[in-house]
Amino acid sequence: MHRVPSLLVSIAPVIALSMLAGCREPASEPSPAPPASACAPPSSSFAWIAVRPASEASPEEYPARLLRTSASEAVVVPPLPARLVSLAVRPGDTVSQGDPIARVVMPEIDVALATLTGADSALAILRRRRTQLGLLERERLVQASEVAAVDLEIARHSADRLRASAVITGAGISRGGTIVLRSPIAGVVTEVPATLGELRRPEDGPIARVRSRVGQRIEATFPARPAEGATYSFRSAAGSAPIALVNQVPAPTGLGYLAWFEPPAGAEMPAAAEGRVLVHSPAGAGTWLVPATAVGARGPGRFVVARTRSGAGAALVPVELVRVANADAIVRAALPEGALVASDPARGEGLVDGGARP
Known part of the structure; x- marks a missing residue:
């Protein structure tokens, strides 16, 4: 009966040691070292x-x-009623240029032609009579x-x-009777707001309106003088077409330049009143595109x-x-094809080795 407690006393230290050993954390494996690339400093602070x-x-x-x-x-438009x-x-x-549009009669032209003919005849007679009277006047034989x-x-x-003559010259017509009015340009007839038999005055508006597919010009305002060697195009909702610079002057406001363009001869422009002029930069030899930050x-x-x-x-x-x-x-520069430029010229300048061109 007295041996059990003494046995417990003898094994107690062993149990305690085992419990302490079980409570210890197992030894952890060493963590892998970070790759050398993660610790190494970058090779440069800018890009090529x-x-x-x-x-x-x-x-x-x-x-x-x-x-x-x-x-x-x-x-x-008829020049006279x-x-x-x-x-x-x-x-x-x-219609083509010069095609008939309408036939009209102009009473004022007929009157002017008749007056001109009558005045010429009367003047011829009166001048002969004046010559005769001049001879008699010298001999005091006429009052x-x-x-x-x-x-x-x-x-x-002479006044008549x-x-x-002024009426005939202003109308640009040299004969009377039925007069043919012709189209000044080649194009498409867009309006004929006239009625047969009516008396049409110049202030009543045109008998017909003709619009050409060509001949337009384009106006744009630039912040600076257009670059030499650039090419241009006009773009609108109706399409796009190449155009050429015709002329440019400083804008009346003093801000920027007014520039005018036209398409190649015979080319049709998109049917739109407004659009945008696109400026394509010169692309000749020695002209390159680089990041704006690369220019120092x-x-x-x-x-x-x-x-x-x-x-x-x-x-x-x-x-x-x-x-x-x-x-x-x-930029324009002596750079070989495939050259690389530093995105930060201030930092890249530290790598320049003697200043030789690449």
Whole structure:
């Protein structure tokens, strides 16, 4: 009966040691070392970016409007009140320059022609009579009042002749009767707001309106003088077409330039009153597209830090800044195709090894 407690006392230290051993955490395995690339400092604090041809640059865009000109739209209007005898066209008809539009009679032209003819005849007779009277006047065989009366008639018929000539010259018509009014341009007849038999006055508006598919001009305002060597196009909701710069002047406001464009000869423009002029930068040899941040400034000059793909060194290359296009810059520089430029020229300049060109 007394042996059990003594046995418990003897094994108690062993049980306690076992419990302590079970409570200890197992020894953890050593964690793997981080890769060397994660600990190593970056090779540079900027990027090397390949240059691209300037033709890949996004074009600049400026609001523009299509202008009607004498070559793109014309009206047929009688120069004097005219009675409409016949119409030769209807809306939608295609006409060539000089095609008949309407036939009219103009009473004022008939009167002017008759007055001109009568004045010429009367003046011929009166001048002969004046010559005869001049001979008699020297011999005192004619009264001065008779000579004065002939001079007065000559003056009156001369005035009639001048008025008739002015009407005929102003109308641009040299004969009377039925007169044919013709289309000033080639195009499509868009309106014929006239009625047969009516007396049409110039202030009543045109007998017909003709619109050409060509001959328009485009006007746009630029913030700066258009770049030399650039190409242009006009874009609207109706489509796009190439255009050429015709002329440019400083804007009347003093801000920017007004520029005018036209399509190639015979080319049709999109049927829209407004659109945008797209400026495509020069894409000749030596013109490149680089990040705008890659262009550094030193005094009045500009430069990039460049190297070739295979070269280890870098060079500082002077550039001419053509324009900035969004996040890119278009530059002229002696860079080889495939060259790389530093995105940060200030930091890249520290790698320049002697300044040689890449």
